[in-house]
Amino acid sequence: MGRNLNAPVAICARGLRKSYHKDRIEVPVLQGVDFDLEQGKMTAIVGRSGSGKSTLLHLLAALDFPDAGEIYVGDQRIDNAPRKQRDIYRNRGIGIIFQFYHLLPELTALENVLTPVMIGKSFWAYWQQRKALCARAAALLDRVGLGHRMHHKPTELSGGEMQRTAIARALMFDPQILLADEPTGNLDGQTGQTILELLHELNRQDHLTIAMVTHDDGVAARADRIVRLEGGRVVASPRHAVA
């Protein structure tokens, strides 16, 4: 599986290896994974529990370091980049959503959406632009259908609403790439579908590159491309799921 020359690649990973250590026993998770995230496409990473799909996503999000291999975002290698560069990449380069939403319980939905810009901008920069930023956050919440629940705390929101808030938060810095770790895993079928619809819409309208980890083949089937992991290796990477 080589690099696809036809489609521009947002993230390119080569020969990724990662193992965890538990009581001196090495547990290999990724054993040489090559992966291309094509720009403007929605890619589903599927596999059974323990196949390493979440670990791959964490490596792509620069949340963890691979034992071996390289990850390029555009022309920049990020797996061994300095900490600050990795922080900036996580902050602005990508948006990330999780199975368990991971909203901050002390903050309202609007403040949660604002968190990335609060982290990324200095106090003064944020203070000077606060009105514009708040307006953008409100617009994002409106777009995900939560315009009326901006000032609610996460505990006052339903699972679907929390995931929408998390999506709005991921979009706050207007990233090119969205990484989603089981975004529907904790939701009932119907709510999961609406979240998927939202992701598809973002992919179509904003040409957002999306990598989505899921164990649900039904969810994966709607993606442009499926990458299947098994035992720490990519076993099949058909260009189109429907193919």
Place this chain on the structure above:
Amino acid sequence: MYRWLLCFRYLRTRYIALASIISVTLGVATLIVVNSVMAGFSAEMHERMHGLASDILIECHTVGGIPNPESQLAQIRKIVGNQLAGSSVSVHVPAVMGIRYHGQVVTRQVNLVGVDPETYDTVSDFGKYLLHPDNRKQVDFVLRDSGYAPDREQLRDAGWGYRRWRVNYERELEAERQRIEIRRSAATSASNAVPELAENSLQENSGDQTPNPSADAAAVGPGFDYLPTTPEFSDLTAGGARQFDPARETFPGIVLGISTCSVRIRGSGDKVRDHFYCLPGDDVQLMFPSAAENTKVIDQKFTVVDVYESGMSEYDSTFAFVSLKHLQDFRGMVDPSSGARSVTTIQLKLVPGANLNAVRDTLQAAFPHPEFPYQIQTWKDMQGPLLAAVQLETTILNILLFLIIAVAGFGILATFFMIVVEKTRDIGTLKALGASGSGVMSIFLSYGLLLGIVGSGAGLIGGLLFVDHINSIASWIETITGREVFDPTIYYFSEIPTIIEPWTLCWVTAGAILIATLASVLPAFRAARMHPVQSLRYE
């Protein structure tokens, strides 16, 4: 930005952390109260001690004293130079005082000081503590008509009026006694003619305005008669040519320390009041050594002309002041040939900011010991142990109370560790959103700082309010517990003195904030080092 938002939110939502800083609040408040009260006490003590004892004291303990104080003073002026602000000479001598009180004699041991009324006030706050307002302006060893401490019931009528009343009262008492005596002797002789005769003689007696010397002598009492033995002060009783009239004349004036002539007692209803053995206008008897080679005891009467109340029990209970001239005369400290007067003590006042110890050392070098039997001390040397004790007490209290705040710091540490564990997933989220390790660390450091500011701010306000209302709080505690918090019979202050020093407030508050922040360093460091993936998965 997010760190402040988050730590403000944590502050509002984590009440357990607020509870953990209550000990910081209490520690800060206690430190402020203790320091203010100690500073108040210390300042009051310093002020009084310094006021009473001039800056530098040159004492000569030999019986004859310093024979030529003027030349010594000239030499001192040359040595000290422009640092000298004032000087005075005085005579200090131990004495025994006898006060007639209800037909009995109360004896007191006093430090008799002969002071120069002109210069003594330039070296110490002597006049300031006298009760008569005119004496406060200029000390004068004469009895005033009245006006001693108008706000005190016992002293309101003291003065010449009281003296005349008392003399008349004693004369009438004596007359009455004589009358009874005569009646009794008449009854025993069983004669009819004698009472009439006695009656006539009595009328004659009471109509006579000149005082009856024998009656007066009897009123004064045995053993305390006027001093025919004092050769230096013989004009009053010389050869009996002129009789002393206590209703019109006084003995040399004496100013008594308030506790030498009174006792402070707790009357009914727990009210503290002074009970005076003698008042301005009364006469007292003093015995003190003469300055001659073969020392004899001099027995001399003085008339109380004022009372001295400094608030320092050490001074108030031992000092009695008379005019320097009189004391020199009585003790024989005047050279018959040259007329030079010797003194026992030279007091110096230096300009503000002068280095007392340096001046003392120069003077000690200028008056070396075997040649000059002088003791040269600063006022701080004289009160050294007491001042050092107060200082030590303050230091130890500060250390102990800061240890309490340090204990509170460990409480914050434990609470913070719990909060960090509780917030593990949020920390993972923040890192996933691009927060750096130092950013996460600063959330918890800012939180510790904020808690420290809130805790010590509350302590600061509480402490200041407490100090502001300390006297009403003390009286409130007294009503509740029935125990006196501040006993005026011990301290001679009517209120608890307090001084709030801004510098103390600063370092107490800053210290407490620092301890709270330091306590949050370890938990914050732990938060910063958390692995994002592991934190995100933390259940």
